[in-house]
Each structure stands twice: as structure tokens, then as C-alpha cells.
Amino acid sequence: MNSARRVLLVTGLSGAGKSSILRILEDLGYEVTDNPPLTLLDALVARTEHPLAIGIDARTRGFEAQAVLESLARLRAQPGPQHVELIYATAETEVLLRRFTATRRRHPLENSTGTAPGLAASIDQEITQIAPLRGAADLVIDTSDMPPPDLRRLIESRFGHQNDGDSMNVTLLSFAYPSGLPREADLVFDARFLRNPHYDPDLKVMTGLDQEVRDYVRQDPDYALFFDQILSFLKLVLPRFVAEGKKHATIAIGCSGGQHRSVTLVEEIAATLGRADELALLSDGPIAVMHRELARQGRSSWRWVRPPQQRVTPDEQIRTDPS
Structure with missing residues (x-):
């Protein structure tokens, strides 16, 4: 096509x-x-x-x-x-x-x-x-x-x-509910019911990018079920998005601080969708990951789990000027 x-x-x-x-x-x-x-x-x-x-x-x-x-x-x-x-x-x-x-x-x-x-x-x-x-x-x-x-x-x-009709760009985004829902989100999942590492003094200063935090969150008895249900839902709706001609989908997962539980889930979903055996889910579309609150703190930045086939990335910085 x-x-x-x-x-x-x-x-x-x-x-x-x-x-x-x-x-x-x-x-x-x-x-x-x-x-x-x-x-x-x-x-x-x-x-x-x-x-x-x-x-x-x-x-x-x-x-x-x-x-x-x-x-x-x-x-x-x-x-x-x-x-x-x-x-x-x-x-x-x-x-x-x-x-x-x-x-x-x-x-x-x-x-x-x-x-x-x-x-x-x-x-x-x-x-x-x-x-x-x-x-x-x-x-x-x-x-x-x-x-x-x-x-x-x-x-x-x-x-x-430039997508063809059989692929779609996907962004996986973690965020904190007190800072507001991400306006670009197409799907939002709430992870605030999972056990919170914030209350462990050793884990509080860490993030879902750290293995210790991920292990702690995964120990919640409902974590595996929640994770599997998110994946099942994505496998249902994302192909329908593609069929509708949608070119981009942002999947957002939120928690109280946007630092532990939501980051853990986004990282695990990104790893799962990035595997070769999951290509049928999203065709060959690129997948990006963003941790909004960690980025605001300078602790993380955008990255590609599966990069676009062709992408221009100029070295120069840009200014957000009045326009």
C-alpha cells in the first residue's frame, strides 16, 4: 500500500x-x-x-x-x-x-x-x-x-x-495524576491501586527504572493480572485503530508520583511489545517510551523501543518562542 x-x-x-x-x-x-x-x-x-x-x-x-x-x-x-x-x-x-x-x-x-x-x-x-x-x-x-x-x-x-496503512506509531507514557492527565493520551490506565514503593525509605528515592523498584511493584498480588489485562486490551483495540487509519496512539499509565508504579508498567509493556514475537500486534510501526515526570526532573528522556525506519534527528536545539 x-x-x-x-x-x-x-x-x-x-x-x-x-x-x-x-x-x-x-x-x-x-x-x-x-x-x-x-x-x-x-x-x-x-x-x-x-x-x-x-x-x-x-x-x-x-x-x-x-x-x-x-x-x-x-x-x-x-x-x-x-x-x-x-x-x-x-x-x-x-x-x-x-x-x-x-x-x-x-x-x-x-x-x-x-x-x-x-x-x-x-x-x-x-x-x-x-x-x-x-x-x-x-x-x-x-x-x-x-x-x-x-x-x-x-x-x-x-x-x-510516514506510516503506510498497515502500521502505527505508538507512544508509551508514564505520568503522575496530581500533575494532570496527558492531553495527548488515547488510552489511560490507573496504577494507583498497586503497592507503592514511595513508603519504603530505600525505594522512595529510586524509580521504576531500577530493578529493586520493579521487583517490589511486581510482588503486588494483582500486578500480573493487571499487566496481562492491559496487554489483552491493547491487542484488541490497537489493530482496530490501525484499521480506522489512525497513525499514532499514546498509551498512558498513571500513578500518584509518576516515578515508581507507572514507570514499572510502561517499561515492562515496552519490553513486551518490542519483542519480535509481538510484531503481529503493531506491524512494523515504531514504539517510543516517555516518562513525563522523570523527564521534568531531568532523570529520563524519550527513547525508541523500536525506531522508525527513517527519521531525521538534527543535532541543534530548538527554542519554544512566542509564535
Whole structure:
């Protein structure tokens, strides 16, 4: 089966990192156009057969959320082997305020006419203005506390591999419930009922990357059953995702601190899915692992359990600038 060309519409709040996302996509081989008039979207898509990323935000001529949604529906209805997705970049208001203050850039909706007086009011106005796009997005990326290298790895994991119709990118993600559900998650499992190494003074400072912690968690009488049930569920639903044409699935497992139980489960599931005898489950799609809370502490980073067949990984770092 021929690969379906990807067409990505990248939108979101000003200052949330849209320009950084577009730069990463350009590094990955996408043709990138930022802020074209909405009336030109069809022509842009028609003029190239390469993967395409188009930036759209409040600066775009003729910008209205409903008009963007209509353009998105029209592009998806066009005949031909292409896969159209909407990416939405966001960040907490306090973070956006700090970014604009640090760079001394003017918000696109802030002007001298009084229609959006002040930076905070401009941010609030934009949040309201483009809320329908967030609701319709295929992927919402919150860059509030996401280091630039992690943003790059996320985009590479999701969009750096041109899937054919028989494979899918899979990300296994551990997280802490008190820090919020990961917005990109397609499936979420709760490991908080398992025995918690946090209360063992020797294990508290360790993580699920350490064998001692894994052994402790596995000793819970319900661990093996829970693990087997997760695998059985994945074997049921992931092939259906592929059949629907879904190109990426994020499986998230959470616990209280995102350090012990969820990390243990993600590591064991990654090891199981990465084995050759499990290839039938996910075809030849790449598998990435991310421990969100450990990454925020600088104790872990993205890694590939099964890498994409072709992936560009530039050496340079990127900045998450207001965009």
C-alpha cells in the first residue's frame, strides 16, 4: 500500500510554540508555509505531493475558527492518498505572559485601538476566539513545562515516520495524576491501586527504572493480572485503530508520583511489545517510551523501543518562542 501524504494544519495560542513545531516539521522534510490566506489552502495542498505543514493563527488573513474548520473538512473530503490532521499548541496563561514579557514582543491581538487592551486581555480573547479549534484538534500539545528537546522528540515520534496503512506509531507514557492527565493520551490506565514503593525509605528515592523498584511493584498480588489485562486490551483495540487509519496512539499509565508504579508498567509493556514475537500486534510501526515526570526532573528522556525506519534527528536545539 502506498504511503498517504500527511497534510498538517498547525494552529494554537500565540506564544505556545507553533513556530517551533513548524521548524521541527521542516527539519523532518515537510514543506512548511506559515500564515497563508485561508483562501489559498486548497491551492497549497494541490501544488505539491510532499508532506505539508501549514501554520494558521490569529495573524492569518481572514482568520476565523469556523472558516478553518470548514477548510479542514474540505481538505479531508478531497480525493487522493492524503491524511489531514489539525495540531493545536497551547500553554498556561501565566507561561504565555512570561514568554511575551521576556521577548518584549506584541501579542497579535494587542493594538492601540483598545479592542484588546493589554497582554492578558489579548491572551484571554484569543483563547475564546480559537476554542473551537482546540476541540477539533487531532493533537493538543501543552508546552507550558515542556523542554524544547522533548517538544522535538514528541513531534518526531508522531510525525517523523510516514506510516503506510498497515502500521502505527505508538507512544508509551508514564505520568503522575496530581500533575494532570496527558492531553495527548488515547488510552489511560490507573496504577494507583498497586503497592507503592514511595513508603519504603530505600525505594522512595529510586524509580521504576531500577530493578529493586520493579521487583517490589511486581510482588503486588494483582500486578500480573493487571499487566496481562492491559496487554489483552491493547491487542484488541490497537489493530482496530490501525484499521480506522489512525497513525499514532499514546498509551498512558498513571500513578500518584509518576516515578515508581507507572514507570514499572510502561517499561515492562515496552519490553513486551518490542519483542519480535509481538510484531503481529503493531506491524512494523515504531514504539517510543516517555516518562513525563522523570523527564521534568531531568532523570529520563524519550527513547525508541523500536525506531522508525527513517527519521531525521538534527543535532541543534530548538527554542519554544512566542509564535
